[in-house]
Amino acid sequence: MATNHNITATGRKDEGKGASRRLRRSGQVPAIVYGAHQEPQSVQVEHNHLWLASQNEWFYSAILDLSVDGKVQKVLLRDMQRHPFKQQILHLDFLRVSENEALRAKVPLHFVNQEKSPAGKTAGIVVTHELNEVEVSCLPKHLPEFIEVDLSALAVGDIVHLSQIKLPEGVTIPALAHGKEHDLAIVIAKHARVEAEETAAPEAAEVPAAKVTKPDAAAPAPKKK
Incomplete structure (x- = not known):
């Protein structure tokens, strides 16, 4: 209600x-x-x-x-x-808003049952929420205050996409009409070690290699005083 x-x-x-x-x-x-x-x-x-x-x-x-x-x-x-x-x-x-005209609005995502899932019960697994809200289209009477995403079956290595959200009656996600590239990941379950390596790699790449300058053999030696 x-x-x-x-x-x-x-x-x-x-x-x-x-x-x-x-x-x-x-x-x-x-x-x-x-x-x-x-x-x-x-x-x-x-x-x-x-x-x-x-x-x-x-x-x-x-x-x-x-x-x-x-x-x-x-x-x-x-x-x-x-x-x-x-x-x-x-x-x-x-x-x-007009009751007879569809509208677009951003609706919060509520993630439930994560702690009960296989991924949630496995040590060393990090579950990340990539999106916290989603834009939907519907008539005003169908607009939900939030959308629940049930993660009870989330396993290690799983990626949950927008297309997998169970939507209320009369509600659609406009982005999905624009192709698979718009079917964004909303939840990812992976090993913490993998996440740490992915985070460390870009940082390592950003550190410039030390530049060693060899003395110029052709340059005259400084005179002794």
């Missing part, structure tokens, strides 16, 4: 850098809502409420119920600007 995630906003008319600075000083975050064949709308969101929401994974991948002056719109977070060193959100972009 899908969970509703609510964000409350207020419409705003003042725009520009000066207006945005005043909003931030008053504890508000300027934002824009666009898409779904409607005019863009400037809004503001209370910072503390927004900051708490931003600590959750769903804030970045789930469809949000954005209430603007009491009117609810279905949106996806498309961009968020943060202060370079303060715990402060500076600006947000929300994309309206």
Whole structure:
């Protein structure tokens, strides 16, 4: 059952850098809502409420119920600007979604049962997660908050690719339509010794060989004083 995630906003008319600075000083975050064949709308969101929401994974991948002056719109977070060193959100972009139009969104991957797998139980095996999220295409009603990747059968030497992910109903991975070269590895199980050798080889190649300069036999010997 899908969970509703609510964000409350207020419409705003003042725009520009000066207006945005005043909003931030008053504890508000300027934002824009666009898409779904409607005019863009400037809004503001209370910072503390927004900051708490931003600590959750769903804030970045789930469809949000954005209430603007009491009117609810279905949106996806498309961009968020943060202060370079303060715990402060500076600006947000929300994309309206239409229930009858397919959308693209990045969804987190949750890896489960790794510790129960043959690879997970074998000493000296390193299991690496090459990707932590994947872009999917689907109708809004089918958009998952995350996709589980079951690693219970992962064996030593296995490589799990995008095409092996069990997708929810109505969900596809657009990248797979572009050929095998886009079927990226998402999990690799290999011996730690092999990983160490692969890591050390490039480093060794980067160290230049020592250059030995022989004395020039034709050069005259220095005069003794």
